Each structure stands twice: as C-alpha cells, then as structure tokens.
Amino acid sequence: MWRSTLSLHHPRATRDPHSKAVRITFLGHATVRIEIDGARLLTDPVLRSRLAALMHRQPVQDVARVVDGVDAVLISHFHHDHLDLPSLKLVPGAAEVLLPRPGSSLVKRIGRRRVRDLTAGEAVDVRGVRVLATPARHRGFRVPFGPGGDCLGYLIDGSRRIYFAGDTDVFDEMAELAPVDVALLPVAGWGPVLGPGHMGPLEAVHALELLRPRIAVPIHWGSLAPIGLHFRAWSYLTRPPLVFADLARRKRPEVEVHVLEPGQALAISD
Secondary structure (H helix, E strand, O other), rough: OEEEEOOOOOOOOOOOOOOOOOOOOOEOOOEEEEEEEEEEEEEOOOOEEOOEEEEEOOOOOOOOHHHOOOOOOEEOOOOOOOOHHHHHHHOOOOOOEEEEEOOOHHHOOOOOOOEEEEEEOEEEEEOOEEEOOOOOEOOOOOOOOOOOOOOEEEEEEOOOOEEEOOOOEOHHHHHHHHOOOEEEEEOOOOOOOOOOOOOHHHHHHHHHHHOOOEEEEEOOOEEEEEEEOOOOOOHHHHHHHHHHHHHHHHHHOOEEEOOOOOOOEEEEOO
C-alpha cells in the first residue's frame, strides 16, 4: 500500500532497525531526508534561509527535528547549493559525511571527523543499508578557488531501492541501476535557464525510461532564487515539477509521480 503523509511534524519515533517502512521527506532544492530500515539519511543539506546571493523561498522548519538521529549525509558535489558548510555544521557530529573525492579535507575544516571520500562504484554500509555512489553528468568545481571533484548520485539499497540523482544530466548508464522503487530526480534549477549538466522535465522523463521506478519524486525546483526575485512564485520556479508530472503521466503511466512541497513527506509501507 502506498500512501502520502503531508507533514514533517510527526511524533518522534523510536528507531526500529527491523521496520520495513520507508519515509521520504522533501525539504527543498536537493535536500531530502530518507528513513529506511532504521537508517536515517540526509542528502545535500541546505538548512539556511540564505546562501550568498540566493534566498530559500521556503526555508526548512524545525531544523533540530530534521537533523535528529541522522546517520549519514550524502553530498552529490561541491557547489555551494549542494555542499553548504554552515548547514553541515547543524548536523550532529555522529553522522558520517559521504562525498566525492577529494572533498574530505574541505569538510574536515569545519570540525567534521566522520568523513569518507567516494568514487562511483564504491559502497558504504549505513546501519545495514547499502549506499552505493553512482556516476553523475555534471561539473562540480567549487567557486571561486575549488576544489574540483567528481559528481555523484547515490543508490540506497535496503528493503527498497531509492535513487538520489543529485545534480546531473540524463545518461544512458542510468539503465544499469534499474529497476528502482523510488527515483528522486532534479527537474529544474534556481535560474530561468538550465546549463549543461542539468535535467529539465523532458530529460527527467527520459531518466524514468532508463531507471524504471515505481515512484518518482521531482526535486531541485522552486526553492532557491536570487535575492529580489524570491518574493514571487515565478513560473520557471514552480512549473517544472508539474510539467514533469504531466509528461510522465502521458509517456510513463506506470510510474507514480508525487510532487511534494518542502516539508511534505511520502510514506511507503508494506
């Protein structure tokens, strides 16, 4: 049975490593909290209302609850809107940070001790859940002085297979990950134009054809906007997930698409 739950604000649950329930909470941009088989993962955390010249249109509410009990943080690449060091400081130190090589030295500067560099194909065990680093087609140089490094997605393999694409263009090797239960796919950005290394709605639907998921959740849309432009819900911010859902319904009707607003969650039970 598949059911949607619309709020992050739920009673604090006792960790049950034998539970097969899965909960995916979209927190805006590429930040997703994933609870699976007793493990708690957080992707590309942006937990502040402002990043340099970008404003978060729907800032994360109750950050303490969002980061509570997180076992691992999955970083896709070094761009500031995916690796935000002040946000990372808010995550308890017991959480391990997984990120592309050679990012560990950058993250250790802020006092993180549990850090692991990965390349595509390497896997880590997080409380019995296998987290596999996967390739991504993107450029991850951290302006202005670096470092540069690989860009990754992650396949979370437990009682369900969940693919977090990070920031990437579609690429044929995605088919090697199929089938997955849930695909978390970027469908836009923070500007009106997408450069190379990104997916828009049409590319994300192509990714569905390769990944063959049961469920798709669009991410990386609508949350960040340049200061001054964040007061309005511009169509380039809000339309991409709806366009994606419409295209998917027509081209891949077997895929269940859930468009989540920041703070909303999708619960997947047996």
